[in-house]
Amino acid sequence: MNAPVQPDLTGHVELPWHRSPLASYDCETTGTRIDVGRIVSAALIRANGDVTRWLSDVNGLEIPAAATAVHGITTEHAHAHGTPAKQVVEEIADALAGELSAGRAALVVMNAPFDLSLLDAECARHGVPTVANRIGAVQPVIDPLVLDRAADKYRRGRRNLESLAAHYGVDLTDAHTADADAQAALDVALRIAETHEKLQVPARILHGWQVQWHEAWAANYESFLRRSKPDATVDRGWPVRPVGGAS
Numbered sequence: 001m002n003a004p005v006q007p008d009l010t011g012h013v014e015l016p017w018h019r020s021p022l023a024s025y026d027c028e029t030t031g032t033r034i035d036v037g038r039i040v041s042a043a044l045i046r047a048n049g050d051v052t053r054w055l056s057d058v059n060g061l062e063i064p065a066a067a068t069a070v071h072g073i074t075t076e077h078a079h080a081h082g083t084p085a086k087q088v089v090e091e092i093a094d095a096l097a098g099e100l101s102a103g104r105a106a107l108v109v110m111n112a113p114f115d116l117s118l119l120d121a122e123c124a125r126h127g128v129p130t131v132a133n134r135i136g137a138v139q140p141v142i143d144p145l146v147l148d149r150a151a152d153k154y155r156r157g158r159r160n161l162e163s164l165a166a167h168y169g170v171d172l173t174d175a176h177t178a179d180a181d182a183q184a185a186l187d188v189a190l191r192i193a194e195t196h197e198k199l200q201v202p203a204r205i206l207h208g209w210q211v212q213w214h215e216a217w218a219a220n221y222e223s224f225l226r227r228s229k230p231d232a233t234v235d236r237g238w239p240v241r242p243v244g245g246a247s
Contacts, residue, residue, distance in 0.1 A: 014202035014203075014204070015202065016193070016200040016201055016202060017106050017140070017142060017193070017200075017201065017202060017203035017206050018189070018190055018193035018194070018200060020105075020106060020202070020203060021047035021104065021105040021106070022047055022105055022106050022107075022108055022142070022186060022189075022190075023044060023045060023046050023047055023099040023105040023106070023107050023108065024044070024045045024107070024108040024109070024182040024183065024185050024186035024189075025042070025043070025044050025045075025092075025096060025107060025108070025109050025115065025182055026042065026043055026109070026110065026115065026178045026179075026181040026182035026185060027039050027040075027041065027042035027043075027092075027115050027118065027119070027178055028040050028041045028042070028067075028070070028071035028073065028176060028177070028178050028181075029067065029118060030058065030061070030063050030064060030067050031064060031066075031067055032114075034114065034117045034118045034121055034241070035121060037118050037121070038056070038058050038059070038061060038085065038122065039054075039056055039058075039085070039088060039089065039092070039118065039119070039122055040055070040056055040058060040063060040067070040071065040073050040078060041053070041054060041055050041056065041071065041073060041177075041178045042054045042056075042088070042092055042178050043177075043178035043179035043181075043182045044092070044095050044096065044099070044182065045179070045182045045183055045186060046099065046105070047099075047104075047105045051179055051182075052095060053178065053179055054083065054088045054091065054092060054178075055073070055078065055081055055082045055083060055088075056078060056082045056083060056084075056085045056088040056089075057078055057079055057082030057083065057084055057085055058075075058078050058079075058082065058085055059084070059085040059086075060079065061075075062075050063075045063078060070176050071176045071177065071178075072176070072177070085122075085126065086126040086127075086128065089119070089122045089123055089125075089126050089128055090126070090128045092119060093119060093123055093128060093129065093130060093131050093134065094134070096119075096131050097131045097134035097135045100131070100135055100138065100139070100140075101134075101135045106140040106141065106142050106203035106207075107140070107141050107142065108141075108142045108143075108144070108182075108185050108186045108189050109141055109142075109143060109185065109239065110143065110144050110145055110161050110164075110181065110185040110188075111143065111145050112141050112143040112145075112146075112238060112239035112240070113214075113235065113237055113238050113239060113240065113241050116131070116138065116141070116239050116240045117237070117240050117241040119131070120132075120240060132240070138239060138240050139204070139207045139239070140203035140204050140206065140207035141207060141210070141239040142189050142203065142206065142207075142210075143210055143214075143238070143239060144161075144164055144185055144188045144189045144192060145159055145164070146210045146213055146214050146217075146238065147189065147192045147196075147199060147210070148164055148188075148192060149213065149217055150209075150210075150213040150217075151192060151195070151196040151198075151199060152196075155167075161175070161181055161184055161185060161188070162175050164188045165184050165187075165188055168187075168188050168191035168192065168195070169191065170184055170187040170188050170191060171184075171187075172184040207239075210238060210239070211238055214236070214238035215236045215238070218234040218235065218236045219234075219236070221234050222234040
C-alpha cells in the first residue's frame with residue numbers, strides 16, 4: 001500500500017520520501033575517529049543515476065594498514081592517482097549541498113553522523129565552507145541505520161551496512177568501496193520503506209523523526225555503557241555532530 005501524498009505548509013503536495021528523488025553518499029577513510037580521520041575515497045549517486053567518484057591524495061599522509069585492509073586503497077595508490085585533498089573536500093561539500101539545496105533530493109547516508117561529521121572536520125581542516133555553510137540546515141537526510149533501529153528495535157545481530165544488506169536482501173558484492181556502499185545504502189533504505197509502511201512519509205517529516213530516534217537511541221546506549229564506565233557519553237547529534245562532539 002502506498003502512503004498518501006501530503007501537502008506541506010505552503011499547500012505543495014509532497015510525495016513519500018521513497019517515491020521522491022534520492023541521492024546517496026558514502027566515503028572511505030583513514031580511520032574511525034572523526035577528529036583525525038581523512039577522506040580517502042568517496043562517491044555520490046545522484047537521483048538521475050549519475051555517479052561521481054573521488055580519490056584523495058590525503059595531502060601526502062600515510063593511510064594506515066588497517067584502513068587499507070578495509071577499503072583496499074594503499075598510500076602509494078592514493079599519492080599517485082589521487083586529487084589534492086582540499087579540492088576533493090571542496091567538490092564533495094559542493095556536490096552534497098547541490099543535491100540538498102532547494103529540496104532537489106533527500107540524501108541517503110548510512111551512519112550519517114560519521115560520514116557527514118568527518119566531512120565537516122575535513123572542511124575545517126582545509127578552510128573550505130561546510131555543507132551547512134553553503135545551504136543552512138543539512139536536510140533532509142535518510143539514514144538506513146537510524147531507520148532500521150527504529151523500525152526493528154529488538155532484532156538481534158549487527159546493523160552495519162553489510163548486515164543490513166543481507167537482512168533486506170540487497171546485493172553488496174564490493175563492500176567498502178564508496179560507490180558500492182552508496183548504492184547499497186540507497187537500496188537498503190528503499191527496502192526498509194517497502195517493509196515498514198509507517199515510514200512512508202515525506203522526507204522532511206522523516207528527517208525530524210530520525211533526529212528524535214537517534215537521540216533516544218544514544219541516551220539508551222549511554223545508560224548501558226555507564227553500567228561499566230560511569231563517564232561514558234554518546235553524542236546525540238544527527239545527522240551531523242556539533243563541533244567538539246564525541247568521536
